[in-house]
Amino acid sequence: MRALAERQTIRTYGDKSLSPHVLSDLLWAAFGVNRSQSQKAGLGRTAPSARNRQEIDLYLALPEGVYIYEAEPHRLRLVAPGDIRPKTGSEAAAKAAVTILYVADSTKAGGTGTPQFAAVDVGFIGQNVYLFAASEGLGAWFRATIPDAAGLSQILKLRPNQQILYVQTVGYPAVSR
Numbered sequence: 001m002r003a004l005a006e007r008q009t010i011r012t013y014g015d016k017s018l019s020p021h022v023l024s025d026l027l028w029a030a031f032g033v034n035r036s037q038s039q040k041a042g043l044g045r046t047a048p049s050a051r052n053r054q055e056i057d058l059y060l061a062l063p064e065g066v067y068i069y070e071a072e073p074h075r076l077r078l079v080a081p082g083d084i085r086p087k088t089g090s091e092a093a094a095k096a097a098v099t100i101l102y103v104a105d106s107t108k109a110g111g112t113g114t115p116q117f118a119a120v121d122v123g124f125i126g127q128n129v130y131l132f133a134a135s136e137g138l139g140a141w142f143r144a145t146i147p148d149a150a151g152l153s154q155i156l157k158l159r160p161n162q163q164i165l166y167v168q169t170v171g172y173p174a175v176s177r
């Protein structure tokens with residue numbers, strides 16, 4: 001109830017980073033594996049997805065580089081070195097610990113989904129992130145506005161069937177919660 005009461009969008013951040021433990025929990029809460037078998041075939045995740053296609057990948061812009069979250073082993077894999085946080089939004093977003101880039105993979109959707117399904121699937125993940133952030137004294141900021149999505153797609157080495165739909169910044173607020 002407290003997490004729900006405190007959920008809100010925060011738009012100003014300090015530059016304190018997340019500990020590996022908090023980052024790990026954030027990712028698990030967002031879209032981690034929470035059971036070995038769901039009703040539909042495949043691993044169960046903390047957020048639902050249409051037909052359990054799990055077509056959303058989480059890329060992470062951290063100060064040291066861009067990583068992809070591999071949920072099944074629960075680990076990060078480096079995609080590209082370098083700090084792309086300034087490219088994901090305003091100066092405030094560049095300062096915050098991490099920005100999650102939500103990438104839809106239409107191949108994983110199997111051609112049977114609709115673009116709305118992917119957006120809804122991101123919404124569930126984004127709310128998990130908001131609630132986790134509220135419970136940890138972190139801020140979160142979900143955005144559809146992405147200044148240079150094409151440029152970011154290149155850095156992320158996305159295939160034509162992949163698209164950045166939204167981003168969500170997470171970090172310690174400038175004024176602590």
Ligand SMILES: Cc1cc2nc3c(=O)[nH]c(=O)nc-3n(C[C@H](O)[C@H](O)[C@H](O)COP(=O)(O)O)c2cc1C
Pocket residue numbers: 007008009010142143144145146
């Ligand atoms: C689909 C979606 C897109 C959004 N895009 C942006 C955005 O581009 N920039 C921004 O500052 N906030 C964005 N927001 C955050 C909303 O502005 C915010 O949730 C709303 O003002 C309500 O504030 P609250 O989250 O504090 O309750 C977006 C939220 C959603 C759900």
